[in-house]
Amino acid sequence: MAVVTRLTWSEEKSLEKMLGNVSLRLLYKSSVHESDIHSMNEKCTHQRPTVTIIYVGKIVLGVFMLGDHPEVHDNLKRANPSFYFSFPKNDVTAMKTAVLETETKINSERLVCYSSGQEVFSVHPGKSSFWMNDSLRSTLCIHICFSGKYLECEVFHVEGIGDDINYISKITGATKHRNSLLVELRTYKPCVDFVSEIRILLLGPVGSGKSSFINSVKSVFQGRLTRQATVGSDVTSITEQYRIYPIKDGRHGKYLPFRLCDSMGLHEKEGVGLCMDDIPYILKGCMPDRYQLNPSRPITPNHPNFIASPSLKDRIHCVAYVLDINSINDLSSKMVAKFQQIQKEVLSYDTACVLLLTKATNCGEFFQGNFSNMDKPMTSQSQIMDASKMLNVPIYNTFVVENYTSEWELDPVKDTQILFVLRQVLRVAEDFFEDLP
Structure with missing residues (x-):
């Protein structure tokens, strides 16, 4: 036996x-x-x-x-x-x-x-x-x-x-940094009393990894892989609703003071993907959770669930642009122009923004086994520089992350990268509040 x-x-x-x-x-x-x-x-x-x-x-x-x-x-x-x-x-x-x-x-x-x-x-x-x-x-x-x-x-x-004589320090380094980041994020509180939770909107082309990032964050805090946000690779967006996802700490834990907002993927063609006229309403906090998005017809104030007088806690505090790091140079001029139009809209509302580059393979190689390198802008990577310049997002607000996609189990190295990026996004969002009159 x-x-x-x-x-x-x-x-x-x-x-x-x-x-x-x-x-x-x-x-x-x-x-x-x-x-x-x-x-x-x-x-x-x-x-x-x-x-x-x-x-x-x-x-x-x-x-x-x-x-x-x-x-x-x-x-x-x-x-x-x-x-x-x-x-x-x-x-x-x-x-x-x-x-x-x-x-x-x-x-x-x-x-x-x-x-x-x-x-x-x-x-x-x-x-x-x-x-x-x-x-x-x-x-x-x-x-x-x-x-x-x-x-x-x-x-x-x-x-x-x-x-490798340094084997132990390498394998324990990831767990150490992961646990430290978990403690920091579990005890995180917004810097202002009148906002109880930070809202982060993810925007990007179809299949760029927006929903995968949401699932990855939720998985790390759940302690198991979860795929609540629907993920797909079709040429049209799998996400058809505007969703506001709370993040729960463990199966029986509390909800943490930040939420990730998902929407349709962007598309270069008009009438396909997220309607551009919906974006101002999302940024201002007028769009309700689970609103059924329509690529050719934006939400209007006549909708029964339209939030006519959103407060500061309802609006988006940080926009996270999500791009596939392997497809940056393949973006069409129309898609780039659409991103730049959105960025002008975001900046007009004084909303903070970051850039997340997904689908990097062996993401740990960026840090060469040294997790302290995560705090340093990776200016040597030409793809990162190109994406930062294209969207007019500072290099220090540009981050590489490897989402969970087809894995069955959590990985401390990947957890660490995901948690680090989330922490940095929250820090950028804090700048939004610092700018308030």
Whole structure:
């Protein structure tokens, strides 16, 4: 009979993503194999990178070791680059990590991890027990006793890792930045008291990725992929309604103070795509949610749901132009002229604007593995410069983002890019309020 892990399918896939799109192969399971250090060692030694996981109540604790499992009869501490992680069962999105310079050895029937000469973590298979010091427990936000019994211990071989000595810093960097951005956005509040939520309108050609960006943002906060906004690649717009999407923090969480507004895609031909005469009404906040758009007939004040006297909270606070980075040079002169006309309209209302360039493959390469580079304008990219100049959007308000499209699981690197772009858009929207009389 096959030995299976206690991890759910989703948890296992999320760990594989976090570890750099690797594969996990179960080597040892304490409830199936003998619960002693010798049996564990026999299954796990000379396997190179491993992940050791213990289940403590509703908490999953783990340590990833880049080097070999230590051997029972080796009394020396061996340098073993490692990082530790924890998450509540069934909620990988709440994962906490800690990177330590670690040495490991088998000591008194235990697998022991040391940092700076001090014991920080150990597992005793024979007694189904564990121990961790206060510092590590605090970093991982573990609110359980520093020692005790565990329900199960599992060890996985990690397949698909190269020999990069900086591997751990790269894979943990994404999770660290992602979690930091999540905290910032979850606690975000508009800078003025009289507006409870920021409204961001996405405008772009058919198939540029507007609805995909909305779905991507919602997915990150939901902790799972969701596709509420309809996405398509037809030559005509799939989106036929004006939609105002709230963003909910988790399945049972609160709604966050920003909303993403979606509309028909723009088209170079008149009578196709979003009607240009609708745009002023959208910007002013006159158009109701779920209004059925008509490419050849704009909304009028006679519509029963027309918002005749919109307040500041109803209007659009930031316009996000969305373009496929691979199709910038293919835009027709008519489409460019339409964008420029819209931009004049947007500027006439003193509305903030940004430019989002989507469908970049391997978007992480823009940052060369260094997420601090996200704060720097990417002026070396000719496509970005061309799009910025064409729409008269400053380069520092131009961002590259890779949406979720055909994936089945979330990716910390992609999450980080999406959250970073959302944060920057909100910051640009703040400038709108700073300009108010």
